[in-house]
Amino acid sequence: MTYNRKLLSKYPVSKYLDLIDQYPGIEIYTYASADILQLCREIITEYGEQKLEIYHKDVLISLINRSRAKLKNAPLSEDIKGLYEMDFSRIIKDIQMNTHKEGFYLYPQDKFMKDIGVCSLRIIPAGAQKINVYRLPRRFLFSNGILQFFRGTIMAMLTLKGFQPIYDMHTDSHDPHLISEWHYDGWVRFYKRVAELLKVNSNIIGIYGIGWPFDPQLEHISPRQAYLRKLVTENGGYLFYIGPSMNAIKSSTFKSEKRRSLYESGKYIPKEYMVVWPRKSLIAWANGSC
Ligand SMILES: CC(C)(COP(=O)(O)OP(=O)(O)OC[C@H]1O[C@@H](n2cnc3c(N)ncnc32)[C@H](O)[C@@H]1OP(=O)(O)O)[C@@H](O)C(=O)NCCC(=O)NCCS
Known part of the structure; x- marks a missing residue:
């Protein structure tokens, strides 16, 4: 993944994750806070949309790593934890294989927001829905x-x-x-x-x-x-x-x-x-x- 050190030091992924942690507990899955949207606008202005997409892939991977650790002690059945793992693997594979066309990893793309929701544990994969x-x-x-x-x-x-x-x-x-x-x-x-x-x-x-x-x-x-x-x-x-x-x-x-x-x-x-x-x-x- 080509990446930009300057971008990462100005906009650490950990800061993005902190902003997601501040989301209200009861919210529509397509919610993105004003702070997150502002951060995305700044990255687009300074580095362009392509770099923001690469950054968002990094965000997804970081969320998955953090959520895998959190899930170990989460009050969820092994069945649901297994569905999370299945979704995480799919999301990682999509990133590695470059499955999605340009523009997928941007707001307000519905499927990207669903992936963000799953990776941040705000969305629960439960099978058919x-x-x-x-x-x-x-x-x-x-x-x-x-x-x-x-x-x-x-x-x-x-x-x-x-x-x-x-x-x-x-x-x-x-x-x-x-x-x-x-x-x-x-x-x-x-x-x-x-x-x-x-x-x-x-x-x-x-x-x-x-x-x-x-x-x-x-x-x-x-x-x-x-x-x-x-x-x-x-x-x-x-x-x-x-x-x-x-x-x-x-x-x-x-x-x-x-x-x-x-x-x-x-x-x-x-x-x-x-x-x-x-x-x-x-x-x-x-x-x-x-
Ligand atoms: C929702 C969705 C996954 C359901 O798919 P599905 O179970 O295959 O059911 P569908 O009724 O859409 O079936 C599509 C075709 O496959 C056929 N089919 C479905 N199940 C079949 C089966 N078991 N055997 C033979 N043919 C079957 C249907 O006959 C239908 O063709 P036809 O209506 O021209 O006869 C699919 O319609 C879809 O991806 N839709 C877009 C996204 C969407 O609607 N999301 C829900 C928003 S609330």
Whole structure:
């Protein structure tokens, strides 16, 4: 790795790691603090984007080294620790093999931010999804009329007893292991891991996710994906309408010829739905009592 000593002495990687340590405990995974963004702007101005990308690779490796040591005594199952190690190896291999094209290791690249999240232990790899501690976005209360507003408010007030902290789930489509777990058994394994995490972290109120895969339309269009919604709604979880989005169109039509042609002929508009699985019912399901 060609590197610049002057850059490193002015912007030590350890300083970058300290800034990451100052991030709020409850934050969206795409959060980058003003201090970090300022530091990146300075590096770009003085050395250019290419050098910042090399610097970010160094940041990822340093985070991994630090996190490997931290994980030894972390209150996480060996299963989750193994998933971390798998992700660390993938990230290191991607760096060594130069897998990603120019611009990958820069903010606000989504996959880079997911890698930063995993390497700093702010994101937990849990198999079919990656999760981080966040808050339930209140916009769902206003996205489908008065009935959803009341249903959502009652759920938040009486069942969840608040909007945070809650696990927020994400698909990381540049992680081959995660994609290989995208089937019924993989999702069952994922939710069981979440249940174990909830048992240890009694302050977390449950888990939620937003995406086109939870849309009830898939029952007819892509019946293979219908389990994603049913697994939650048939076991004590909730479903809320969010609405169409460019992201839903892009993601839903990415891999499926059928969905793409239905969308192009106006017969299918991908819509986002939110699933919420409160801690109590998720743990009950995982314990086999639901
Ligand atoms: C989410 C994702 C990983 C699911 O992939 P998947 O399990 O293969 O499911 P898909 O419904 O997308 O399947 C794609 C094609 O493979 C086929 N397929 C999927 N599983 C199959 C199986 N077990 N046997 C045979 N064919 C299968 C499907 O029939 C589909 O083609 P078609 O719809 O034209 O018939 C994939 O759609 C993806 O990478 N999307 C982009 C990122 C994304 O959407 N992220 C989620 C945001 S919330």
